[in-house]
Amino acid sequence: QPSSSGQPSESGSTKQDLQRYEGTDFPWSKELQKQLSAVFQLRSFRPLQLLSINLTMSGRDVFLVMPTGRGKSLCYQLPAVCSEGFTLVIAPLVSLMEDQLMYLKAIGVSAVTLNASSSKEHAKLVMAGMTQQKTPFRLLYVTPEKISKSKLLMSRLEKANQAGTLERIAVDEVHCCSQWGHDFRPDYKLLGILKRQFPKVPLIGLTATATSSVLKDCQKMLCVPDPLTLTAPFNRPNLYYQVRIKENNSEHAMDDIAKLILEKYKDQSGIIYVFSQKDAEALSADLQKKGIVAQPYHANMEFADKSRVHRHWSSNKIQVVVATVAFGMGIDKTDVRFIIHHSLSKSIENYYQESGRAGRDDKPADCILYFGFADIFRVSTMVVMENVGQQKLMQMVAYCQNLDRCRRTVMASHFDEIWDDDDCNQMCDVCRHGNDYITVDITEHAREAVQVIEMATSMKEKVTPLKLTETWMGKGSAKRRKMVQVTTLSRLEVEAILAHLLQQGYFSEDFSFTPYNTIVYLKLGRKAALLKNDKHTITLKMKRNSPISDSVKMSRSGSSAQTKGGKRSGGKAGGTPPATKKIKEVL
Ligand code: ADP
Numbered sequence: 001q002p003s004s005s006g007q008p009s010e011s012g013s014t015k016q017d018l019q020r021y022e023g024t025d026f027p028w029s030k031e032l033q034k035q036l037s038a039v040f041q042l043r044s045f046r047p048l049q050l051l052s053i054n055l056t057m058s059g060r061d062v063f064l065v066m067p068t069g070r071g072k073s074l075c076y077q078l079p080a081v082c083s084e085g086f087t088l089v090i091a092p093l094v095s096l097m098e099d100q101l102m103y104l105k106a107i108g109v110s111a112v113t114l115n116a117s118s119s120k121e122h123a124k125l126v127m128a129g130m131t132q133q134k135t136p137f138r139l140l141y142v143t144p145e146k147i148s149k150s151k152l153l154m155s156r157l158e159k160a161n162q163a164g165t166l167e168r169i170a171v172d173e174v175h176c177c178s179q180w181g182h183d184f185r186p187d188y189k190l191l192g193i194l195k196r197q198f199p200k201v202p203l204i205g206l207t208a209t210a211t212s213s214v215l216k217d218c219q220k221m222l223c224v225p226d227p228l229t230l231t232a233p234f235n236r237p238n239l240y241y242q243v244r245i246k247e248n249n250s251e252h253a254m255d256d257i258a259k260l261i262l263e264k265y266k267d268q269s270g271i272i273y274v275f276s277q278k279d280a281e282a283l284s285a286d287l288q289k290k291g292i293v294a295q296p297y298h299a300n301m302e303f304a305d306k307s308r309v310h311r312h313w314s315s316n317k318i319q320v321v322v323a324t325v326a327f328g329m330g331i332d333k334t335d336v337r338f339i340i341h342h343s344l345s346k347s348i349e350n351y352y353q354e355s356g357r358a359g360r361d362d363k364p365a366d367c368i369l370y371f372g373f374a375d376i377f378r379v380s381t382m383v384v385m386e387n388v389g390q391q392k393l394m395q396m397v398a399y400c401q402n403l404d405r406c407r408r409t410v411m412a413s414h415f416d417e418i419w420d421d422d423d424c425n426q427m428c429d430v431c432r433h434g435n436d437y438i439t440v441d442i443t444e445h446a447r448e449a450v451q452v453i454e455m456a457t458s459m460k461e462k463v464t465p466l467k468l469t470e471t472w473m474g475k476g477s478a479k480r481r482k483m484v485q486v487t488t489l490s491r492l493e494v495e496a497i498l499a500h501l502l503q504q505g506y507f508s509e510d511f512s513f514t515p516y517n518t519i520v521y522l523k524l525g526r527k528a529a530l531l532k533n534d535k536h537t538i539t540l541k542m543k544r545n546s547p548i549s550d551s552v553k554m555s556r557s558g559s560s561a562q563t564k565g566g567k568r569s570g571g572k573a574g575g576t577p578p579a580t581k582k583i584k585e586v587l
């Protein structure tokens, strides 16, 4: 009994059973090989392609998880070409379908689509073709909306099923079925109707990123009783992962990025992902001023402009696209040397997918993420409507703050992958720069920050993250300064601590909706009460050579005016007596 979990090689019986399906002695094997080279002009299969094709052609339901650009489409296109009837393909975007149709047309495969802009005549022809003995098209592409909204289509599918011409169902970007996935589409949830109506028609679901819990959810949504899940190795050995701390209210990140592009990535192709349309335009204009050939890309641009930017970037007329996540699906440029995130992604899945567009040619490429405190809250207002949005974002924050685990290990454990740290080969900042961090005790700081919130609450006020930062740092009114224990930590230290407390559940977010925007406040979280216990400690790992740890080691003079307590602790700077409470190094 083949298992539906994990990699095929994980369990003995599964492995044996699957090995059988990697063979070339099936009734369709000769035809496959022939069309692979005749139609697709390809010499050999990539890992998992033949296996999934044989499985789907044997009538099994398959979920295929394979990084973007590795060739998932072939796994349903080649079976379609080798079949008499047609394959129903569900894809989320009309633009994606059009790309595929263009490609299929170019290689001489007959494929059609039905979408909102199809003419009546075209729809009629397609509907009629569906039940012809050898259907006039091998693939029929539709959006999930079409399935859920068009009764006519459903009734034609019924007829096709009776006539035996509905060979196979392919659900592209299958993770869109699950609210746990990073790209949930409500209409995908209704696709369960397909397996319920056509239980004998094999279904193949494809995605680049899905955790096993997302896949379980998809299986349920699609009503697939017992699918085989094939997972390609998630590791991209040629990508170097790095997180850089982004300073607040400064041009720092932008200068840093411009310098990288002008020097390290001179003449090389890349993408900068930004949070908003406004950021895309602003950052792109800034880069242009520095002589970099950059263009913005976001969802609100005219279709023609989007397609021009995409084309010019693909042909290297544009070096850098400064884009929102709208720039994604359908990118097949292989020589992308850098993917820079100007602010964090909304989840680790999203980050993996976005950064994974680098280095598809298997040559080294960099994935750099700028992590800024304020960005956390910009993203959290964006995902506020998503069920598990905050939870996923906090996992992303933990990834960014992580200093002691290989970045690949963090991702692997997120995707339930088995992973050995050594396999990173120093291709992440943590592995390369070693364990150059210190563990500091931030319990007292946490208590202070909690007091700021309690003080505000007692005055029936709410605090935004910015207000909390500034009040704690003594930038509020004199009255406020008297009411709280002002910290002498640097801004970056304060932000690192607050982000950690939020991510650990000492704080939580409190959203307030106005007609124009969403405001985030911070309130005490489920773990805040633990701080009432004297024995409770909170530690945080901080970089030794960052501005943060410099101020840990050095005492700061001139800041004592802001402090009330002025407790002396054993600072490490010889000579200068520490004026205020410092971060305590515990290890
Ligand atoms: P995915 O859907 O996994 O992101 P695609 O199906 O769009 O990837 O394929 C990406 C690229 O890989 C395409 O240009 C395709 O022609 C190429 N490709 C697919 N299979 C093979 C193969 N066996 N050998 C070489 N190239 C392949």
Ligand code: MG
Binding pocket: 072, 073, 172
């Ligand atoms: Mg694809």
Ligand code: ZN
Binding pocket: 405, 406, 407, 408, 409, 424, 425, 426, 427, 428, 429, 430, 431, 432
């Ligand atoms: Zn590593």
